[in-house]
Amino acid sequence: xxxxxxxxxxxxxxxxxxxxxxxxxxxxxxxxxxxxxxxxxxxxxxxxxxxxxxxxxxxxxxxxxxxxxxxxxxxxxxxxxxxxxxxxxxxxxxxxxxxxxxxxxxxxxxxxxxxxxxxxxxxxxxxxxxxxxxxxxxxxxxxxxxxxxxxxxxxxxxxxxxxxxxxxxxxxxxxxxxxxxxxxxxxxxxxxxxxxxxxxxxxxxxxxxxxxxxxxxxxxxxxxxxxxxxxxxxxxxxxxxxxxxxxxxxxxxxxxxxxxxxxxxxxxxxxxxxxxxxxxxxxxxxxxxxxxxxxxxxxxxxxxxxxxxxxxxxxxxxxxxxxxxxxxxxxxxxxxxxxxxxxxxxxxxxxxxxxxxxxxxxxxxxxxxxxxxxxxxxxxxxxxxxxxxxxxxxxxxxxxxxxxxxxxxxxxxxxxxxxxxxxxxxxxxxxxxxxxxxxxxxxxxxxxxxxxxxxxxxxxxxxxxxxxxxxxxxxxxxxxxxxxxxxxxxxxxxxxxxxxxxxxxxxxxxxxxxxxxxxxxx
Amino acid sequence: xxxxxxxxxxxxxxxxxxxxxxxxxxxxxxxxxxxxxxxxxxxxxxxxxxxxxxxxxxxxxxxxxxxxxxxxxxxxxxxxxxxxxxxxxxxxxxxxxxxxxxxxxxxxxxxxxxxxxxxxxxxxxxxxxxxxxxxxxxxxxxxxxxxxxxxxxxxxxxxxxxxxxxxxxxxxxxxxxxxxxxxxxxxxxxxxxxxxxxxxxxxxxxxxxxxxxxxxxxxxxxxxxxxxxxxxxxxxxxxxxxxxxxxx
Numbered sequence: 001x002x003x004x005x006x007x008x009x010x011x012x013x014x015x016x017x018x019x020x021x022x023x024x025x026x027x028x029x030x031x032x033x034x035x036x037x038x039x040x041x042x043x044x045x046x047x048x049x050x051x052x053x054x055x056x057x058x059x060x061x062x063x064x065x066x067x068x069x070x071x072x073x074x075x076x077x078x079x080x081x082x083x084x085x086x087x088x089x090x091x092x093x094x095x096x097x098x099x100x101x102x103x104x105x106x107x108x109x110x111x112x113x114x115x116x117x118x119x120x121x122x123x124x125x126x127x128x129x130x131x132x133x134x135x136x137x138x139x140x141x142x143x144x145x146x147x148x149x150x151x152x153x154x155x156x157x158x159x160x161x162x163x164x165x166x167x168x169x170x171x172x173x174x175x176x177x178x179x180x181x182x183x184x185x186x187x188x189x190x191x192x193x194x195x196x197x198x199x200x201x202x203x204x205x206x207x208x209x210x211x212x213x214x215x216x217x218x219x220x221x222x223x224x225x226x227x228x229x230x231x232x233x234x235x236x237x238x239x240x241x242x243x244x245x246x247x248x249x250x251x252x253x254x255x256x257x258x259x260x261x262x263x264x265x266x267x268x269x270x271x272x273x274x275x276x277x278x279x280x281x282x283x284x285x286x287x288x289x290x291x292x293x294x295x296x297x298x299x300x301x302x303x304x305x306x307x308x309x310x311x312x313x314x315x316x317x318x319x320x321x322x323x324x325x326x327x328x329x330x331x332x333x334x335x336x337x338x339x340x341x342x343x344x345x346x347x348x349x350x351x352x353x354x355x356x357x358x359x360x361x362x363x364x365x366x367x368x369x370x371x372x373x374x375x376x377x378x379x380x381x382x383x384x385x386x387x388x389x390x391x392x393x394x395x396x397x398x399x400x401x402x403x404x405x406x407x408x409x410x411x412x413x414x415x416x417x418x419x420x421x422x423x424x425x426x427x428x429x430x431x432x433x434x435x436x437x438x439x440x441x442x443x444x445x446x447x448x449x450x451x452x453x454x455x456x457x458x459x460x461x462x463x464x465x466x467x468x469x470x471x472x473x474x475x476x477x478x479x480x481x482x483x484x485x486x487x488x489x490x491x492x493x494x495x496x497x498x499x500x501x502x503x504x505x506x507x508x509x510x511x512x513x514x515x516x517x518x519x520x521x522x
Numbered sequence: 523x524x525x526x527x528x529x530x531x532x533x534x535x536x537x538x539x540x541x542x543x544x545x546x547x548x549x550x551x552x553x554x555x556x557x558x559x560x561x562x563x564x565x566x567x568x569x570x571x572x573x574x575x576x577x578x579x580x581x582x583x584x585x586x587x588x589x590x591x592x593x594x595x596x597x598x599x600x601x602x603x604x605x606x607x608x609x610x611x612x613x614x615x616x617x618x619x620x621x622x623x624x625x626x627x628x629x630x631x632x633x634x635x636x637x638x639x640x641x642x643x644x645x646x647x648x649x650x651x652x653x654x655x656x657x658x659x660x661x662x663x664x665x666x667x668x669x670x671x672x673x674x675x676x677x678x679x680x681x682x683x684x685x686x687x688x689x690x691x692x693x694x695x696x697x698x699x700x701x702x703x704x705x706x707x708x709x710x711x712x713x714x715x716x717x718x719x720x721x722x723x724x725x726x727x728x729x730x731x732x733x734x735x736x737x738x739x740x741x742x743x744x745x746x747x748x749x750x751x752x753x754x755x756x757x758x759x760x761x762x763x764x765x766x767x768x769x770x
Contacts, residue, residue, distance in 0.1 A: 166596065
């Protein structure tokens with residue numbers, strides 16, 4: 001419903017005097033008193049730049065944290081926030097309205113300090129004939145701010161910010177300013193934001209957990225596989241330094257997905273390397289995955305704390321605290337353990353060798369000697385593997401009886417995951433639209449299976465905790481709370497189980513078959 | 523969101539000065555977004571805030587509702603306080619309301635759509651008792667009636683309460699307060715003594731103060747330009763009482 005209110009910005013040329021804006025401009029706008037102030041602004045965004053992707057910046061100024069629209073240059077939400085910390089997590093913000101604004105962009109990722117600027121502002125009200133303020137004219141000089149270091153000039157900005165309801169009047173004034181300065185001096189807040197990051201040496205939009213490698217259909221598959229594996233290796237390496245810092249759970253999550261994708265490529269595309277090399281690295285990455293299983297479990301259950309509390313009746317909810325206290329302690333131990341795994345010489349050496357091998361294979365793909373005469377181009381191998389994985393999902397899914405067992409659904413989930421990884425890894429070879437539809441159909445099935453398996457795993461984990469309690473001093477209230485959770489989770493699992501066949505039929509139908517055929521016969 | 527109407531059948535009782543100063547006080551503090559709607563075609567509160575409506579704005583746009591209303595809201599020079607200016611065409615609102623299916627509920631419906639934006643909405647109302655007034659009565663959570671301690675003023679206040687009772691409206695929304703009080707006048711003193719203790723009257727009163735008349739020169743709330751004047755202090759006390767007693 002909000003009427004677009006927008007700051008109008010100009011980059012003033014060197015030696016420009018603000019007063020000249022009011023000389024013979026033919027407008028009835030007069031300047032108010034001049035006020036000077038200096039503020040420090042700290043910019044935050046997630047590791048994946050999720051705010052910037054939505055044209056938003058989180059800015060801490062004094063004790064106020066605000067979300068700015070980078071198109072309009074205006075804040076649209078603010079909250080009192082004392083610490084100019086290195087990072088903060090959205091779910092820790094107490095103000096519900098502000099939290100929900102940030103959670104539109106990210107729920108799990110922490111907002112990390114990206115850069116700090118100091119701004120010298122010379123501010124003047126712009127007054128109409130009635131002496132009513134119609135806009136604020138700010139001459140802003142931005143400096144890069146580094147602790148205990150001198151300020152470094154970044155840029156100057158002249159901002160005309162209309163008061164609500166006075167956009168037209170401000171535009172008229174800005175049009176006069178534009179004539180005086182020249183149109184080429186008009187700029188945007190988004191450009192300023194980019195200038196700040198550039199000055200701070202912070203590369204923008206430099207990370208995505210998605211595979212963004214464009215493959216060539218005619219390239220030998222060894223070369224393409226090496227490129228994909230270098231991509232997953234890069235994601236692992238990008239996340240590794242952040243995991244020990246325990247800033248948010250997604251560093252470990254993305255690391256694990258990259259490990260699984262690596263294993264998936266090694267397991268599904270044969271003859272990239274000789275069998276000994278393939279086995280060695282499959283084993284190495286299986287170990288890397290295993291080394292952080294317990295840590296990921298802790299992350300997942302700690303994220304569920306408020307859900308679990310909400311599931312329990314008021315009489316039992318407080319007693320779950322002991323479970324989470326133990327989990328926090330376990331998380332601390334597992335984090336230390338996995339951090340030392342990441343630092344270990346053996347792991348680092350393995351990654352270095354892996355990097356060298358992939359680089360060499362990408363530069364000089366030597367086909368592994370086989371007796372097959374089949375087409376080993378990237379597109380042919382991609383189609384063959386995707387078809388195989390798709391057919392496997394259909395075969396296994398159709399074989400699941402009305403009363404689907406946990407094991408059957410668990411196994412089908414793995415089949416689906418393998419198919420999904422193949423589709424994502426080779427996406428660049430296929431038309432975007434068809435691929436997106438196929439992935440969407442598969443995603444629906446994966447969500448059902450994921451939820452089912454997840455609910456089963458949660459029950460096992462909680463039951464395991466009850467089992468351990470037999471060896472400890474008795475805490476009957478905690479046991480009752482865990483039992484209560486298991487019962488609720490079991491009910492949800494049964495509902496999900498009932499939905500499986502309907503969801504599977506939605507995937508195993510003529511429409512999906514047509515889509516897959518269009519993809520694989522193109 | 524709470525809606526507060528400054529209303530009286532009688533003119534010249536200080537509705538606009540009260541609406542301007544109380545809305546200013548409401549907008550102070552912890553980010554309390556406040557809107558003052560100038561519903562009087564004379565446009566006195568718009569004048570006080572130096573704001574004119576857009577050329578295309580009129581009573582028809584006002585009745586069309588949220589988007590049209592929102593487009594015409596303007597920021598005052600005071601942070602957190604916006605104003606919906608009046609237009610001279612508001613004199614036709616009664617006739618236009620007659621065309622509506624549920625005229626009494628029209629204002630409430632339109633204003634409700636602004637509830638996410640504002641914590642307080644004040645209505646500066648025209649001095650009459652018409653169909654538009656009934657629409658204001660339905661939209662307001664509280665109807666504050668400034669009463670000069672004189673016989674005629676008390677009489678019109680009673681007429682209003684009677685109208686509410688006769689037409690089945692909720693008269694508990696009505697709260698009177700004494701305004702432009704001159705303690706040196708025995709009539710003022712006597713009337714306040716007689717009526718001041720009634721539960722439908724607020725305990726705070728606002729003295730007659732020439733500074734209030736000068737608001738036309740300052741063109742700003744008295745509480746912003748002369749916060750230590752007797753009237754400004756009284757408006758502050760009145761707002762505190764309203765917050766404690768009527769805005770839990």
